[in-house]
Amino acid sequence: MNKVLVAEIGSTTTVVNAFGDLESEHPLLLGQGMAPTTVPEGDVRQGLRQAVADLEKRIGPVGTLGEVPFYATSSAAGGLKMTVHGLVPEMTARAAREAALGAGAVLRYQTAGELEEADWREIERLRPNIMLLAGGVDHGDKRVVTENARKLADWFRQANWKVPVVYAGNAAAANSVREILEGGGLSVRVVANVYPDIDELNIEPTRAVIQEVFEQHITEAPGMQAIREIVNGGIRPTPEAVLQAARLIYEEAGDVLIFDVGGATTDVHSVTTGAEENQRLALAPEPLAKRTVEGDLGVYVNAGRVADLLGADFLRRWGENWRAHLRPLPEIAAEIALSEELASAALVHALRRHAGRFRHYYGASGRITRVEGRDLSRIRWVIGTGGALTRLPNGLKMMKEAFAHPGEALFPQERVAYFLDQSYIMASLGVLSRDYRQAAWRLLLESLGVDS
Numbered sequence: 001m002n003k004v005l006v007a008e009i010g011s012t013t014t015v016v017n018a019f020g021d022l023e024s025e026h027p028l029l030l031g032q033g034m035a036p037t038t039v040p041e042g043d044v045r046q047g048l049r050q051a052v053a054d055l056e057k058r059i060g061p062v063g064t065l066g067e068v069p070f071y072a073t074s075s076a077a078g079g080l081k082m083t084v085h086g087l088v089p090e091m092t093a094r095a096a097r098e099a100a101l102g103a104g105a106v107l108r109y110q111t112a113g114e115l116e117e118a119d120w121r122e123i124e125r126l127r128p129n130i131m132l133l134a135g136g137v138d139h140g141d142k143r144v145v146t147e148n149a150r151k152l153a154d155w156f157r158q159a160n161w162k163v164p165v166v167y168a169g170n171a172a173a174a175n176s177v178r179e180i181l182e183g184g185g186l187s188v189r190v191v192a193n194v195y196p197d198i199d200e201l202n203i204e205p206t207r208a209v210i211q212e213v214f215e216q217h218i219t220e221a222p223g224m225q226a227i228r229e230i231v232n233g234g235i236r237p238t239p240e241a242v243l244q245a246a247r248l249i250y251e252e253a254g255d256v257l258i259f260d261v262g263g264a265t266t267d268v269h270s271v272t273t274g275a276e277e278n279q280r281l282a283l284a285p286e287p288l289a290k291r292t293v294e295g296d297l298g299v300y301v302n303a304g305r306v307a308d309l310l311g312a313d314f315l316r317r318w319g320e321n322w323r324a325h326l327r328p329l330p331e332i333a334a335e336i337a338l339s340e341e342l343a344s345a346a347l348v349h350a351l352r353r354h355a356g357r358f359r360h361y362y363g364a365s366g367r368i369t370r371v372e373g374r375d376l377s378r379i380r381w382v383i384g385t386g387g388a389l390t391r392l393p394n395g396l397k398m399m400k401e402a403f404a405h406p407g408e409a410l411f412p413q414e415r416v417a418y419f420l421d422q423s424y425i426m427a428s429l430g431v432l433s434r435d436y437r438q439a440a441w442r443l444l445l446e447s448l449g450v451d452s
Contacts, residue, residue, distance in 0.1 A: 002020065002022075003063060003069075009044055009074040009409075010037055012301065015043070016423060019439075029447075032058070044074075044223040056445050065230050071428070072236070083126065084107060084109075087135035092135050092136065096194050108126050112152075124444070131164070133152070133406075134167070134194050136193075137193070140170055145169045165181055166213075169193055170193060200362050201287050211240055224374065242267065242269055243291050244431070245430035245440075246269045248441060256386075257376060258270070260385050261297075261346050261384070264295070265294055265295050270290050286356075292314070292350070306346055307322065318334060340394055348401075357372055374410065384420045390424040393434065396418050396419075403416070422449060426447070429447075
């Protein structure tokens, strides 16, 4: 049997999945191995080897990495630190933000309008891995984006450090912006405008370039360069792989939302057009596939920030020494209970940040209602993936409770089906769906417990 391996190298755990017969009508998940990610030890290969060894205990020898087909996703280097600079907050800056988040980047700073000295000081402090410069619809305003390029070129030249810049703004200004930035010694990639016309988003070209930069950046995690040299098709950002799986579900079954609760972040992915009546009320367009990443909501690396959100009640229940029960792979009852409370809180806050809501405005003609943000009213499938939801006992219950009190939020209006990625293979299948689409879909249905 021909085997294919897919590794997911996360901030907390490394998982290796083995698949077989992917070109047949009956593809198989042969087994899964897991181990702590070993970035702190100085080499992620250690964790990968341990995860492969764990896999081989379950299914026997799998072959030598580099000789068997081997794919990988990763967030072990923490995602790309990215800053976004646009023209208007609710237009080009927002469109650029959507492109960044869908590609595995962690957005650290966003500006709109002309850059100021204070913005440069923040950029210097953050030291982003990549910058996205946008502004203006095609053949519209050129002055602001050109001036921003000139300022960035001057500032970087004086500071004597560099960062890759993606330009996704007004096409009429593209040549001038490239010339100015390259004159400052910066590497520039020009792509199609993320906001080419009023109420039109075009974020996929920008996402693709950010993913390329992600793959270059991810090798900065110790040992990752060696892994990159043996994988098929490069190392994909784990969030982008999950979003690819979400697109597959949407195309096969309809509107879907996916929770991915991890040790460092909680990601929410949705693929939906929203209700037609709400589209007419929208303040700004939304992409079909959307991801939000909450860098302060994690059940291990960022557990302290979630505990802060839970406040005094959490400390009364667990005490000041609550971290004594915190484990990347919880096993005993107290560890499991703590991880569940943290995961549940992360779900609620991440969903609230992802979902749009009704906004009411008052004018001379009375109250006007508009839709701001992501309309989830047509969502029919809600799926949980990631180590926390798939390995803790009450993942389904936590997801259902997250939707319990919608208020003004645009939550699903009809019956929703809740599923868990029981085999924890969604990111792996997102990667495989490019080469083995039908196999990926069949295996995904099996993991969700859905009859095909």
